[in-house]
Amino acid sequence: MAELTKFWYLKRINLFSELTREDMQMMADMTTMSSFPAKEVLYFPGDPSDSVFLLKEGNVKISQLTPDGKKLTLDILNPGELFGEAAITGPDAERDTMAEALTPVHVCVASKDRFMQFLDRRPALVMRITKLMGFRLKRIETRLQSLLFKSVPARLAELILRLADDYGKETPNGVEISLKLTHQELAELIGSTRETTSAIMGRFRDKKLIDTDGRRISVLNRQKLSAIV
Numbered sequence: 001m002a003e004l005t006k007f008w009y010l011k012r013i014n015l016f017s018e019l020t021r022e023d024m025q026m027m028a029d030m031t032t033m034s035s036f037p038a039k040e041v042l043y044f045p046g047d048p049s050d051s052v053f054l055l056k057e058g059n060v061k062i063s064q065l066t067p068d069g070k071k072l073t074l075d076i077l078n079p080g081e082l083f084g085e086a087a088i089t090g091p092d093a094e095r096d097t098m099a100e101a102l103t104p105v106h107v108c109v110a111s112k113d114r115f116m117q118f119l120d121r122r123p124a125l126v127m128r129i130t131k132l133m134g135f136r137l138k139r140i141e142t143r144l145q146s147l148l149f150k151s152v153p154a155r156l157a158e159l160i161l162r163l164a165d166d167y168g169k170e171t172p173n174g175v176e177i178s179l180k181l182t183h184q185e186l187a188e189l190i191g192s193t194r195e196t197t198s199a200i201m202g203r204f205r206d207k208k209l210i211d212t213d214g215r216r217i218s219v220l221n222r223q224k225l226s227a228i229v
Contacts, residue, residue: 013054013080015128026118031108042099042107043084049095052115053084058105059179063098063188073188074140076102076179078166085133088116102185147191150229153200155190157228160210164219173211173218180215 016024031054036042042053045065053060060077074097077083083099110118119126146155160177168175181189187197204210209225211218219225 013056015054015080015082015125015132018124018128019122023122027110030114030118031110033106034109035104035106036101038101038103040101042101043095044098045095047095049084049086049093050112051084052082052088052110052112053099054108054110055079055081055083056106056108059102060105060107061100061102061185061188063100064096065098071098071188072191073185074143075136076189082129082132085129088112088119088129102179102181152190152192152196153203154229155192156186156197156200157204157209157225159186159189160204160217160219161222161225161229163217164222168219171218173220175219175222177217177219181217182215 016027019027033056042060055077057079060083061073062075062077062083063071063073066072084095086096119129146158150158163177163179163181164175167177167179169178183198183201184194186201187194190197201210201212204225205212207224209219209221211220
């Protein structure tokens with residue numbers, strides 16, 4: 001039953017949508033399924049870069065630690081995405097980022113060596129992975145430009161709008177963001193402190209740009225929030 005479940009999940013990962021059934025079975029045979037609760041770290045900077053992860057369910061955040069020990073979140077990954085792929089793109093023997101479960105997650109894990117052997121005979125899949133990595137790099141570069149050139153309120157407004165695009169659902173009370181983030185997690189996404197982020201969230205709420213219920217955020221006035229960006 002576990003093998004059938006793994007095969008079912010792998011078939012629904014966009015990256016593998018064009019693989020043959022035989023290839024899918026080989027992929028299922030070379031991966032193991034693992035589950036992690038929210039907040040658990042899947043790997044740290046400095047850990048051996050010896051495996052690749054396929055996200056089946058939940059959300060994972062990829063972060064870097066700054067020289068002063070602060071955490072900067074580079075990206076939030078969604079089901080169907082590949083991560084830890086630096087293991088197959090270069091000679092580095094160690095991870096340079098941290099992967100942490102933002103929600104409870106289920107992943108398939110493949111060893112670097114077996115995954116590389118699998119890719120050697122499938123150039124079309126290599127191309128798809130290359131495009132995925134390029135898209136993710138562009139996404140991270142856009143965020144880093146925001147960190148360099150925009151004010152903290154502008155960065156927070158931009159983040160909330162992006163979350164609304166990616167995780168929003170129209171309701172009578174605005175666009176409700178399904179992904180729940182703490183103020184600390186929001187701060188790590190915009191390169192700020194929790195205290196500053198909380199204060200700006202309060203101002204956005206007072207101006208009726210957003211509403212909050214615990215960790216749930218709803219966008220009430222997208223136009224005015226966009227004007228801050």
